[in-house]
Structure formats: C-alpha cells, structure tokens
Amino acid sequence: xxxxxxxxxxxxxxxxxxxxxxxxxxxxxIKDKTTTSVERTIARLMGVDGVDSxxxxxxxxxxxxxxxxxxxxxxVFYWIGNAIIETGKTPQEIARAIGNGxxxxxxxxxxxxxxxxxxxxxxxxxxxxxxxxxxxxxxxRQIQYPEGPAPLLYVIVxxxxxxxxxxxxxxxxxxxxxxxxxxxxxxxxxxxxxxxGPTTEGFGGTYATQENFRIMREALDEASEETGRxxxxxxxxxxxxxxxxxxxxxFERLDMMLxxxxxxxxxxxxxxxxxxxxQYFSRMINAYSGIIINTGEDNYxxxxxxxxxxxxxIASQFINEELAVRSGMPKKLIGLGHAxxxxxxxxxxxxxxxxQAQLVRQLFPECPIKYMxxxxxxxxxxxxGQLMDGMFNLASVMTGQSIQLLGMMTEAVHTxxxxxxxxxxENAEYIFNNARHLQDEIVFKPDGIIQNRADTVLKETTAxxxxxxxxxxxKAIEDGMFAGISRSPGGGKGADGVVVKSMNYRNxxxxxxxxxxxxx
Numbered sequence: 001x002x003x004x005x006x007x008x009x010x011x012x013x014x015x016x017x018x019x020x021x022x023x024x025x026x027x028x029x030i031k032d033k034t035t036t037s038v039e040r041t042i043a044r045l046m047g048v049d050g051v052d053s054x055x056x057x058x059x060x061x062x063x064x065x066x067x068x069x070x071x072x073x074x075x076v077f078y079w080i081g082n083a084i085i086e087t088g089k090t091p092q093e094i095a096r097a098i099g100n101g102x103x104x105x106x107x108x109x110x111x112x113x114x115x116x117x118x119x120x121x122x123x124x125x126x127x128x129x130x131x132x133x134x135x136x137x138x139x140x141r142q143i144q145y146p147e148g149p150a151p152l153l154y155v156i157v158x159x160x161x162x163x164x165x166x167x168x169x170x171x172x173x174x175x176x177x178x179x180x181x182x183x184x185x186x187x188x189x190x191x192x193x194x195x196x197g198p199t200t201e202g203f204g205g206t207y208a209t210q211e212n213f214r215i216m217r218e219a220l221d222e223a224s225e226e227t228g229r230x231x232x233x234x235x236x237x238x239x240x241x242x243x244x245x246x247x248x249x250x251f252e253r254l255d256m257m258l259x260x261x262x263x264x265x266x267x268x269x270x271x272x273x274x275x276x277x278x279q280y281f282s283r284m285i286n287a288y289s290g291i292i293i294n295t296g297e298d299n300y301x302x303x304x305x306x307x308x309x310x311x312x313x314i315a316s317q318f319i320n321e322e323l324a325v326r327s328g329m330p331k332k333l334i335g336l337g338h339a340x341x342x343x344x345x346x347x348x349x350x351x352x353x354x355x356q357a358q359l360v361r362q363l364f365p366e367c368p369i370k371y372m373x374x375x376x377x378x379x380x381x382x383x384x385g386q387l388m389d390g391m392f393n394l395a396s397v398m399t400g401q402s403i404q405l406l407g408m409m410t411e412a413v414h415t416x417x418x419x420x421x422x423x424x425x426e427n428a429e430y431i432f433n434n435a436r437h438l439q440d441e442i443v444f445k446p447d448g449i450i451q452n453r454a455d456t457v458l459k460e461t462t463a464x465x466x467x468x469x470x471x472x473x474x475k476a477i478e479d480g481m482f483a484g485i486s487r488s489p490g491g492g493k494g495a496d497g498v499v500v501k502s503m504n505y506r507n508x509x510x511x512x513x514x515x516x517x518x519x520x
Contacts, residue, residue, distance in 0.1 A: 004399075005358050005444050005454045011462045012363065018465035019318040022473050023326055029474070030277045034505070036192070036497035037274075038281050039063045039076040041243040045127050045509050046080055046091040046120070049210070051196045052099030058092075059244070060193045061099045069106040073502040079105050081116030084123075091123060113504065124508050134253045135290045141221070145230040147178060149436070151371065151396045151404035153428055154234070155421055158183035160202035162212045166219035171418050173223035173231045176425045179256065179403065181234035182216055184208050189239025189268050190493060194248065204415075208235050208245055213252035232256060234294070237282050238264050240494045242275070246282035250289035256335065257286055261323075262316060263296030265477060266485045271492035272474055276323075281510065283327035288513045293329065294403075295320045298339035298372040300483040306341040306376075307349075310356055311460035312482055313338050314363065318465060319473065321364065328517030331366035335403060339372035340392040348449055350391060355453035357399040358444070363458075371396050373407025385409035386427060393431040400439050404428060 040059035050058050066072045066079050083094045086108040098105055155177045157168040162182075169180040185202030188195075198215060199207040206212060213235065220231040232255035237246040242259070249257055259282055261275035286293055297316040300309060317336045324334045338360050342349040360369055374388045389407035396404050406424040408416045416424075444450045468476040480486040 004439070004442070005355070005362065005451050006446070007359075007362055008455065008458060011458050015315075015318050015458075015462045015465050016322075018462070018469045019322040021469045022319055022465070023322040025472050026276055026323065027326060030273065030280060032501055033273065033277050034072075034075065034499050034501055034507075035274050035277050035494075036063050036067060036072070036499070037241055037278050037494075038243055038507075039066075039072060039499075040241075041247050041281065041285075042507060042509060043076050043080065043091065043095070044244060044247050046077070046123055047127055048091050048095045050092075050096075052096075055196070056099070057193050057196055058095040058099055062095045062105070065098055065105060067499075069104065071106045072499050074504040075501065075506060077120070077506050077508060078113070078116060078504050081120045082108055082111050084119045085111050085115060113506065117506070117508070120508070124512070128509065128512055131250050131285075131289050134251065135288075138253055138255065138290060141224065142230045145224045145228055147230055147232075149432075151401045151428075151432065152178040152232075153425060154179035154181060154370070154403050154405045155425070156181045156183050156405075156416070158205045158415055160185065160204070160206055161200040162198050162206050162215050163200065165206050166216055168418060168421075169216060169231075170219055170223045170226075172421050172425070173220065173227055173229075175422045176429055177231070177406075177421075178229065179232040179234060180216070180220060181256075181258075181405075182206055182208075182212070184236045189236070189264060189270070192240045192494065192497070194241050194244050208248075210248040210252060213249055213254060217252050217254070234258070237286065237293075238296075239268060240270060240274075240497075242278040243282035243285060246285040246291075250285055250291060254291060256292040256294055257282075258296065259283060259286060259293040260296040260320065260337075262320070262477070262482060263299055265487050265492065266483050267296075267299060269487060269492050271495035271498065272477060272487060272489045273498050274492070274494040277498065279323070280327055281507075283324055283329055284510060284513045284517070287324075287327055287329040287333060287517055290333070292333045292335045292368055293324065294335040294370050295337045298337040298341070298370075301339050301341040302376050303483045303485060306339070306343070307346065307352060309484075310352075310457050311464055313356075314360065314457060314461040315464045315468070316482060317360065317364065318461070319468075321367065328514065331364075332368065334364075334367045335370045336360070336364055336367050337370045337372060340374050340395060340407075341372075341376050343377055344374075344388060350395070351449045352453050353391075353395050354398060355450040356457065357395050357401065358450070359454040359457060361399050361401065368402040370403040370405065371401040372405050373411070375407075375411055378407075378412040380412050382409040382413070385411060386423065389424060390427055390431060393428045394435060397432050397435045398438050398442070 183205035
C-alpha cells in the first residue's frame with residue numbers, strides 16, 4: 001500500500017526505541033518467575049488432561065499439590081519427571097494417582113536434572129509433534145480453501161451453548177463471514193481453572209474448553225467444505241488461564257486468540273506480574289503454532305475519550321508489538337487492535353477516524369490489524385446504527401485494514417440474531433465491493449485535517465512512550481495512563497500464583513519453542 005499520510009520518521013524511530021526499552025524492563029521483571037497457570041500449561045503439554053472424581057481438572061490437582069508442598073519453584077516438569085523415574089508411570093497416570101490420593105508427588109527421592117531430562121525427552125517431543133501436525137493441517141487447508149480479500153469479515157456467536165453456537169457459526173459462514181469468534185462466558189477470565197468437556201450453560205457467551213474448541217473446529221471445517229473458504233476460529237487466551245487456553249487452542253487448531261496482558265490487568269484486575277509472565281509463554285505457544293493474536297487496545301476507548309486518548313491506543317500497540325516479538329511472534333501474526341469509537345456528533349469525526357486508521361495501518365504495515373466497530377456510542381435506533389456501521393466499513397476499506405469485526409445494528413439492543421448478522425455482512429460486502437480500490441485512488445491533503453490529526457496523535461504517542469520509559473510500564477499502569485484505570489503492581493487477582501524459579505527449574509517446551517522460532 002502506498003503511503004497516504006506523511007509519517008515523521010524521527011517520531012517513529014523514537015517510539016520504537018522507547019517500546020524496546022519498555023519491553024526490556026518487563027522482561028527483566030519476569031525472567032526469573034513462573035506462575036501456577038504456566039505450570040499447568042506445562043502439565044498439559046506433557047499430556048495431562050481430564051478431571052478427578054470431584055470434577056477438578058487434573059492439571060490443577062497436580063500443580064496445587066506441588067504448590068502446597070512449597071516446592072513449585074522447581075517447576076512441574078521437574079516433579080513429573082522425578083515421579084516418572086520413581087513410578088514408571090506416564091504423566092497422565094501420575095496426575096490420576098495424585099487425584100486419587102495415592103501419593104504426594106514431592107515425597108519421592110529426588111533425581112538429577114540429567115536423569116529427568118532423559119526419561120521425559122520422548123514425552124516432550126511427542127507432544128510438540130502434535131502442535132507441528134496441527135499447524136501443518138491448517139496450512140494445507142488454507143491452500144485448499146483460500147481466503148477472500150481483506151478486510152476479512154469477523155463475526156461473533158454468543159449463545160452460551162456450544163451446540164447452538166455451531167448452528168449460528170455455520171449460518172454466518174454461509175452468509176459470508178470469514179472468521180467466527182466464540183464469545184467466552186462472562187467472567188471466565190477470572191476462573192483459575194479451565195472447565196472440562198462440552199458446555200451448554202454459559203452466560204453472555206460459551207465456556208472456553210478444549211472439547212468446545214474441538215466441536216466448533218469440526219463444524220467450521222464442514223462450513224469450509226461447503227463454502228470453499230477456510231473459516232477461521234477465534235477464542236480468548238486471556239485471564240488467569242491464559243497460557244493453558246493458548247495450548248488447548250493450539251491442539252484444536254484455532255486460528256486466532258485474543259491475547260493481551262494489559263487488557264486483563266485493566267479490565268479484569270488481574271495481577272500485573274501474573275499476566276505478563278503468562279502472556280510471554282502463551283504468545284510463544286501461539287507463535288509456534290501459527291496462531292494470530294488479537295490485542296485489546298480498542299477497549300481503552302470504552303472508558304476514555306477516543307479523541308483525547310487516541311495516542312494511548314497507539315502507544316500500547318507499539319508496546320504490544322515489541323512484547324510479542326520477544327515471544328518469537330512474526331509480525332504477520334501480531335493482530336493489533338483499534339476501534340471506530342469517536343462520538344458521531346463531533347464535526348469531522350469521520351476524518352479523525354480516517355486519520356487514526358490510516359496512521360495505525362502505516363505504522364504497522366506487516367501486522368494484520370483488527371478494526372473494531374462502534375459500541376460506546378451505539379444507539380437503540382437501529383437505522384442510525386446500521387449507518388454508523390456503514391461508515392465504519394467505509395473507513396476500513398479506505399485505509400486497508402486486515403480484520404474487520406463487524407458491527408451490529410442491534411448492538412445496543414440485544415445479542416445479535418442470525419438475521420442481524422446477515423444484515424451486517426451484507427452491509428460490509430456492499431461497501432467493500434463498491435469501494436474495493438478506493439484506497440488506491442485517494443491521497444490526503446498535506447496540511448489538511450487528516451494529516452494534522454495524524455501528526456498530533458503520533459507526537460502524543462511518542463511523548464507518552466518516553467514518559468513510560470522513565471517510570472516503567474508497571475508504574476504507568478498504576479498511574480492510570482491507559483484507559484484511565486489504575487492497577488497496583490502488587491494487587492489484583494492471581495498474585496498468589498506467581499513463583500520465583502529455583503536452580504532446578506526447567507521448561508523444555510519454552511526451549512524448543514525458542515529454537516523453532518529463532519528466539520535467543
């Protein structure tokens with residue numbers, strides 16, 4: 001895409017330099033720590049799954065026992081490997097035995113790291129090979145069923161019942177949707193475990209479980225065969241089980257994951273250290289598995305003004321991009337988020353939206369930008385709502401966005417019906433088709449409203465990032481620099497799940513992912 005607005009390269013360079021320095025400090029703070037959710041993820045990567053007789057997930061049973069013994073700093077990999085040597089059992093059999101109360105895993109004689117690595121090598125490699133096979137299957141299907149032109153049409157289903165979700169998802173695919181996001185049940189992000197099996201009773205969405213992922217993936221594969229397009233599946237690798245859900249999604253061939261620590265810190269009050277540690281490993285899993293992440297900067301504008309605080313979105317995008325690169329993510333998988341949220345009553349608000357969308361597109365040309373619809377200022381007037389969504393769609397195709405989460409004219413009324421979704425898809429298809437090459441035909445006035453607005457936002461972004469360098473990201477969050485919400489570094493949910501690693505600690509999966517991704 002030709003550059004449409006002039007970017008001040010000095011400001012761009014300063015912003016990227018600041019993002020690197022911010023990410024350096026975050027890495028320094030988290031490098032010697034793990035979390036209960038990371039350890040449960042390692043257990044899952046070793047083949048542990050299922051629940052005990054009380055319905056408690058076995059990864060939780062296993063990690064909780066080690067934590068209660070005061071020895072989680074050695075890591076679950078160490079203790080599983082130690083138990084394999086002592087009992088000859090598989091990781092799954094060990095977890096089941098613990099669930100049955102047969103033994104305490106930390107009571108066995110302790111063996112050397114060399115011995116543990118020797119008996120676990122095949123377990124580790126066999127499970128990593130599953131991730132490889134799933135990624136290869138995705139690549140094969142995407143060649144067989146190629147996607148259409150960008151912006152890709154992204155819609156949501158949110159019935160609470162996975163079987164009802166599949167009906168709505170397949171209908172949406174036949175209507176023209178390219179991407180289906182299964183909205184997660186309200187407050188699941190605050191559960192410190194992942195529910196097991198298929199679910200039919202979610203509130204405001206459907207529980208994210210591995211079986212639900214499998215059911216929806218199968219349904220969308222059927223839709224791909226019927227439509228001739230690969231239909232992508234999205235869920236949420238966020239909250240207190242961020243890396244666990246990432247690996248479950250990787251096993252079941254999800255294509256995108258909403259995966260952003262800052263969102264969870266601000267809007268779910270999850271401990272800052274916990275979420276950045278979890279995010280690092282979860283993004284490594286997503287990168288290795290070829291899963292696009294979606295970040296959550298668009299949400300900042302639901303609690304702060306989209307004109308005054310536009311720079312906070314772009315500052316967060318710079319930080320999120322750099323943190324994702326540290327996890328080995330290629331930029332083609334970093335789906336940065338922004339939103340069409342300027343008050344529609346503001347004069348020339350659409351021009352300012354174009355400035356923001358164009359600026360984001362040009363600052364991050366390799367990233368699959370995810371553009372979010374108007375929600376904060378949506379109205380019960382469905383006719384005006386449909387028009388607002390049309391303006392949103394026009395802004396998207398004019399500025400070359402990648403992923404378009406379609407707005408619904410009934411956004412302010414109820415959870416969308418199938419027919420509401422159809423109207424939104426028709427709205428987007430009409431505008432995208434009729435303005436497909438509009439971006440190739442237009443230039444922006446050098447000293448006009450759009451260029452001047454972009455200049456202002458980038459200047460404010462650079463100043464904000466350089467301020468964060470001085471105080472650190474944790475202090476910036478505490479000071480409410482994002483979304484006007486303050487969170488204390490020591491507070492928030494899940495703080496007790498952060499553990500300092502011992503000298504015995506090993507995470508062989510992280511080592512393999514780093515090598516596979518070319519990360520030092």
